[in-house]
Amino acid sequence: MAGKLMDLKAAAALVPDGATISIGGFTTQRHPMAFIYELIRLGRRDLYLFGHSPGGDWDILIGAGCVKRVELAYEADEAFNTVGPRWRRAVERSEIEWEDYSNFSMVARFTAGAMGIPFMPVRSLLGSDLIRQETLTPEQRFADPRTSPRKLHVMDSPFNPLDRVVLVPAIHTEFAVLHVQKATDQGTVRIEGQTFADVQQAMCADVVIVTAEEIVEDDVLRAEPERNPIPSLAVNHVCRVPYGAHPYAVFNYYDYDPLQLKEYHESAKDDAAYRRYLDRYVVGVKDQVGYLEAIGGSARLESLKAKPPFGYRPDLKRRV
């Protein structure tokens, strides 16, 4: 069989300017950072991002000028930084287009797309400005098929006229990029720990690219099919990328990197410092090997390694 393994750079090069894309993970865990860095090195422009609670993955892409429009619920690294610095500046300077939803409604939108239905009903959002306010204009929506023609639709249930729900429109993207613990050359994928919305993001994308800490034999993952939540037939390309989520965590593999996160967040508050960060860690290095060297190499990585049975690093110094 041909196999689905692909080099990381080749996989990133599949994403053209203007592509619609969703990125796996949640705030501080399992973002495909190595893939993100490649997109920045490639100088991609005008990307359309769809997400629920991204973190520095989106923030660094936005700062690098790769992004035209986002639909999201949240953009921050939680306790590490309560708002993404580049996201905040991009909005305040009108350098980006965006639409606000909640986590549930965004995940419901991915789920509708994954399920092949045009919308999902939810009981959230009612009474909030997420319903009353729209950031994208009707003209922006109609001019661009990459965005739903309407933000949402409020309706009463045909089974009980006193029962109101909000229909949120399905998302379909050209690409979904996930970072997981284990995958195989056949596209079988193992996610350990929380799955976030990775499964739904994969299932509503035309092309699914999975970066994985380890490539294992297909039979190994097929021995426990209950733990492989993404049907392999939906996975197009698999890249082996150890430490591919750094500086974010990967359950059972390594913890988040408080030093690197602090350096990013402090740099990203300032335009020139952010540029220097990009130069030092992303565009000034050739590839993921160069990145891992730049952040401190094996000594730094060793300090983050997860300890069984925790799946994280219990002795990690987190307030640095």
Place this chain on the structure above:
Amino acid sequence: MAGKLMDLKAAAALVPDGATISIGGFTTQRHPMAFIYELIRLGRRDLYLFGHSPGGDWDILIGAGCVKRVELAYEADEAFNTVGPRWRRAVERSEIEWEDYSNFSMVARFTAGAMGIPFMPVRSLLGSDLIRQETLTPEQRFADPRTSPRKLHVMDSPFNPLDRVVLVPAIHTEFAVLHVQKATDQGTVRIEGQTFADVQQAMCADVVIVTAEEIVEDDVLRAEPERNPIPSLAVNHVCRVPYGAHPYAVFNYYDYDPLQLKEYHESAKDDAAYRRYLDRYVVGVKDQVGYLEAIGGSARLESLKAKPPFGYRPDLKRRV
């Protein structure tokens, strides 16, 4: 902590006449048969059953006169018997009320109930008589809150008027009864193999009763929370019932019992023979211990035991 363990007879006694109930499993696997037999021994009447593809679990309950109304997609044991004999007779003799759906639409209805939304949109059913024909009359529906006021509703998407979907109404039942491989006194549940619609059936019920092959320590199941698909807070009662699904299979524990299934299906084609079957195996024995003795005791059970790594019995003589 008080713990959720309960005796099987006490758990079955919780279900009153006229209750709405869904039963876990799929055709030939993981039906809570021991629980079903207790309901028959208790002489329950007027039950309302909701299911997708039940098998002999429903068939024997219907034959015993316990059931008033069912909403379903399929009632048979697949290759063991292409139609449930008692189900068929009950319909042909107008002894039961029913409404027909498809497997997907019934599972979508359970899912809507589990999710807390009034309906789920699906792209199935269009063009079929499952849309045009209704077995229950509007009077029957309106007179009884246990049934949805409408079978379904066809609508065009507010996001694209050329895009048609069918809204199927959520199901909420008073009880869901599941049979699983492992559970704990805290209500943590491990399902091995296919989950069918057990998770959704549990989450749309007021009271969830789980019968399990084995009761294990809570910490054992909490070591792999990815494999416990039902939030324990939704599980009310747990009963230890080894061989609780016999004559149906339980992945990794035992195979289906072709001899017993043949005896049931042949008996159930005839009123008197069905009565004798019930007497011999259900109402004529006191409990699950008596049942297991009646079907052949440990010699029979030993012959069905699953073999690793298959999870079933590769050398089982299946055409008997």
Place this chain on the structure above:
Amino acid sequence: MATPRYTLTELMAVVAAREIADGEVVFAGTGLPMLGVMLAQRIHAPRCIIIFEAGTVASRLAHLPMSVGDPRVMRGAATAAGLMEVFTFVLQAGRVDVGFLSGAQVDRFGNINSTSIGSDPRRPSVRFSGSGGACDIACLARRTIIIAKHEKRRFPEKVDYVTSPGWLAGGTSRTESGLIRGGPSSVVTTMGVMRFRPENKEAYLASFHPGLTPQAVAEATGFPWAVTGATETPPPADEELRILREDVDPERIFLR
């Protein structure tokens, strides 16, 4: 009379297998479809992927299942979950190339009845199991292959109940109903193979099984249709029969 080289069930399994192309995603039900897809995997379609609605994707079957909920379908599966995942992420999302269907009645547009016999489904003369996933597969697979026993009463002008929509009333009626894809590509019967003309969805006889004539097939059918132009179904090859008997169903679960 000489013993025939193969049974009708064997012939049908071979014909069904030939309908599957390599690499296709196949939604298989119990019985002949399982024989067909397992045979296809072992002959010309090693990369075809089997989906079972009870919750598995890409099983590598070691033993023939007797139900789609059989523990045997877990063998070598890439993913195991539940019906909802299969029906939505795989079937409704448009990832199934071929679905197999069967039923008690099939009409000239490939509509199928597996619900009940009689004009009023509330008072049926004969009641069957019901749709199961058949309606869903008929609505949402990219194409379907129907397996049926060829008798006049089973091939009426109109089925008593459309459990699984085929081409409905022909022409563009399927699309007009709101269905977004699919429709039957062939009906493999005990007498031959029926197909549908692309332009108007009218049934025609594509092939008749060895030993039969187009006229015999027409006489066993309850509606008028085009049977001229049909050719004889190529009989099973020895290798197909050997694999079917020795590898696919050595227990004689369905080959009886």
Place this chain on the structure above:
Amino acid sequence: MATPRYTLTELMAVVAAREIADGEVVFAGTGLPMLGVMLAQRIHAPRCIIIFEAGTVASRLAHLPMSVGDPRVMRGAATAAGLMEVFTFVLQAGRVDVGFLSGAQVDRFGNINSTSIGSDPRRPSVRFSGSGGACDIACLARRTIIIAKHEKRRFPEKVDYVTSPGWLAGGTSRTESGLIRGGPSSVVTTMGVMRFRPENKEAYLASFHPGLTPQAVAEATGFPWAVTGATETPPPADEELRILREDVDPERIFLR
């Protein structure tokens, strides 16, 4: 000046913990809510169940998480899945007793803004992270507890953007919006605890923190409200502080 016996963060964590009853299902976000629920579990609510929106149910935390997506939330969890399972099966289905919320602005009816400052959200003067799951918790938990910094500009008459609906315009307006349950039960601030009158959902001051007066709280608030009748917040007990410092947050992640 003598060193105070506890910090404001410690006081708020203790007050938040007291709002949780034993056996309740608590939807906890990052920061003070985590401190509150972990403290409650170790004092008066050992059977309360923690839900994290990123996908876990009933974690037995060994180390304080720094995000709801932190690998630390996996420790001892009864179930791990994704956001959709938590938001639908647990939250939307009505199984969450208490949800915690915070934000940049809170108004007199407990509506919260965590989106942006300015009259036009398309041209904000300050942009925040956005809702995350806050709007969903505000809509769908049985009750919510709001944690807020008490400053006049953060407690305006009306928030600039209703990210998370509270009692909306008071009275029955929340129910009329279509929301089926919930609403804020209290606002734990850096100055006291605000509650809402059941009959009309008007805010009133229930307690002011030690060292403050009702008048001081009123002056730090941007809307007129009833502050008379408030009592002093009972200060943290030594045992509460010990557990908070030694067991809950020995790394001083949030207790800084």
